[in-house]
Amino acid sequence: MNDDEYQLLTRAAAVCNMSVASFLAHAALKAAGDLDRTAAEIAAQREVHNELFALRRHLGHIGNNVNQVAKATNSGADVPYAEVVLGAVQRATQRVDAFIQHYLNTETRAG
Numbered sequence: 001m002n003d004d005e006y007q008l009l010t011r012a013a014a015v016c017n018m019s020v021a022s023f024l025a026h027a028a029l030k031a032a033g034d035l036d037r038t039a040a041e042i043a044a045q046r047e048v049h050n051e052l053f054a055l056r057r058h059l060g061h062i063g064n065n066v067n068q069v070a071k072a073t074n075s076g077a078d079v080p081y082a083e084v085v086l087g088a089v090q091r092a093t094q095r096v097d098a099f100i101q102h103y104l105n106t107e108t109r110a111g
Contacts, residue, residue, distance in 0.1 A: 015053065044106070051099055058095070062088050 001009070013023035031042075065085045072079045 011053065012049070015056070048103060055092075055096060055099065058092055062092055 009023070010020060013020045016023060016026075018026065062085070065088065069079050069082050069085050073082070
């Protein structure tokens, strides 16, 4: 495992509130219990997980920006970057909607 893969594993375990060892054990047992899955299905699921993790990070960054805008507004400050933050919220919402629609379309074709 290279450093990037280990970091991905560490982040995934943290998101699940698990240790790396527990996460690995859980993943291995899950895979061992479903040996009929194809490599394509596993790859598709990996893409879904990667996108969800990226969305979570992105929304966290946006949430921080929204909090800064609210704090500045509540203190009476001028907030010239409010439109930029709201645009980021709109783009994130569109990204989530597009991802969900893509996922539902994929699941409909597979099911």
